[in-house]
Amino acid sequence: MSRPAVKVRNPDLIRVKRCNSVTDSASLDGRGNVPIMELFLCAPPMPLLEIQEELTMTNKFFIYPILIVLFISLGISSCTKENKKETSESYSIAVFIPGVIAGSPTYEMMAKGAQKAIEETKNGSVKIIEGGFNQGEWLEKITVLASSKKYDLIVSTNPAMPAICNEVSKLFPNQKFFLLDGFLEGNQNIYTFRYNQVEQSFLSGYFAGLITSSKMEGANSDLKIGLIAGQEYPDMVKAILPGFSAGAKKVNNQITVDFRVVGNWYDAEKARSLSESMFNSGVDIILTIAGGANQGVITAAKDMGKYILMYDVSSYDDAPGIIIGSTEIKQERAAYEKIKLAINGEMQFGTAEIATVKDGWISFDNMHPLYLKNVTRDIQVKLDAIIKKLISGDTSLNLPVF
Numbered sequence: 001m002s003r004p005a006v007k008v009r010n011p012d013l014i015r016v017k018r019c020n021s022v023t024d025s026a027s028l029d030g031r032g033n034v035p036i037m038e039l040f041l042c043a044p045p046m047p048l049l050e051i052q053e054e055l056t057m058t059n060k061f062f063i064y065p066i067l068i069v070l071f072i073s074l075g076i077s078s079c080t081k082e083n084k085k086e087t088s089e090s091y092s093i094a095v096f097i098p099g100v101i102a103g104s105p106t107y108e109m110m111a112k113g114a115q116k117a118i119e120e121t122k123n124g125s126v127k128i129i130e131g132g133f134n135q136g137e138w139l140e141k142i143t144v145l146a147s148s149k150k151y152d153l154i155v156s157t158n159p160a161m162p163a164i165c166n167e168v169s170k171l172f173p174n175q176k177f178f179l180l181d182g183f184l185e186g187n188q189n190i191y192t193f194r195y196n197q198v199e200q201s202f203l204s205g206y207f208a209g210l211i212t213s214s215k216m217e218g219a220n221s222d223l224k225i226g227l228i229a230g231q232e233y234p235d236m237v238k239a240i241l242p243g244f245s246a247g248a249k250k251v252n253n254q255i256t257v258d259f260r261v262v263g264n265w266y267d268a269e270k271a272r273s274l275s276e277s278m279f280n281s282g283v284d285i286i287l288t289i290a291g292g293a294n295q296g297v298i299t300a301a302k303d304m305g306k307y308i309l310m311y312d313v314s315s316y317d318d319a320p321g322i323i324i325g326s327t328e329i330k331q332e333r334a335a336y337e338k339i340k341l342a343i344n345g346e347m348q349f350g351t352a353e354i355a356t357v358k359d360g361w362i363s364f365d366n367m368h369p370l371y372l373k374n375v376t377r378d379i380q381v382k383l384d385a386i387i388k389k390l391i392s393g394d395t396s397l398n399l400p401v402f
């Protein structure tokens, strides 16, 4: 892990290093300096005293008190250095994007939040790394980041990342991780922040149920709604799909969900053809959670005069009258606020937080002018009532742990 590199004014001091752990190049900062705290921790104070022997009596009079203060302050900072950074404003983050940013709202929001937190940190630095769509390479890429020991914190997002980072953590036990949209408890170097996606998809399903049961222009008489996912993964099949179905069935128990999987997070053409087939089979609204492939779903809905429901970030303006509903998660805020905590040494590593509607981390964008214009008033009123119940805590939905 990189530590605040305090510039050593007297290069001779570097010669006093005696501890093996500072002989490896990873312990040097980018300019080849040994971080002074590390120097202090590993080398006994003796060498500094040796240097003092050369000082004149007059100098000693002034220098000793300064050295004592320096020792005390370094001693205090070394005791707290594991988890506390308040002694220095230097902080270095690697943001690992498991995929690409373009087209993936949760990734974009994470990157923005991290940048904002670092902009407010004197001597802070952030490096954003796109890991690409080959998921088999992510473990290796995270390993490379951790082994560089350059980053105080590695930040990432998606439900697959906790297991990957847990593996890397075994090899690099000093590396800290902050993982959004994922869940892992008990690793003292990992803090996770997961959204209650049962609540989020329940809201989506309830809204889709109201639309398919309605007499709105794009709605037909079939009680069928759709969900397209980039990939089939535990959170999708055990939280999002069941929540979506439960929400719709709260409106009408006869409603069925047509669930399809693109197989990746970028193939818009495949997503378009899947959507076309779903709309042809009687689906009138699709919830799309497919990253860059969402564009294909939107194209099909535009061509066929059907409806789209977005997830995580509201984007009504991308297809007015077609995108008619959207949940939102406050991922940018979460990245920003939690990284600030980490910088201040207050992140609760080893714990896992669940973010809910009640706590304000998940919502439905029911104030957007295009929502208010395109969705009938009776549907708005019914949706508002459910949102209110989740906010007040009258209704809460359990997120399974798996």
Ligand code: RBF
Pocket: 098, 099, 100, 103, 104, 105, 106, 135, 157, 158, 159, 160, 181, 230, 231, 233, 235, 265, 289, 290, 291, 292, 311, 312
């Ligand atoms: N969501 C995206 O928007 N883009 C992606 O590239 C993406 N890749 C994912 C890869 C894996 C292995 C998993 C488990 C999920 C991925 N997601 C992706 C889904 C994302 O993390 C999140 O669950 C959904 O966006 C719903 O909030």
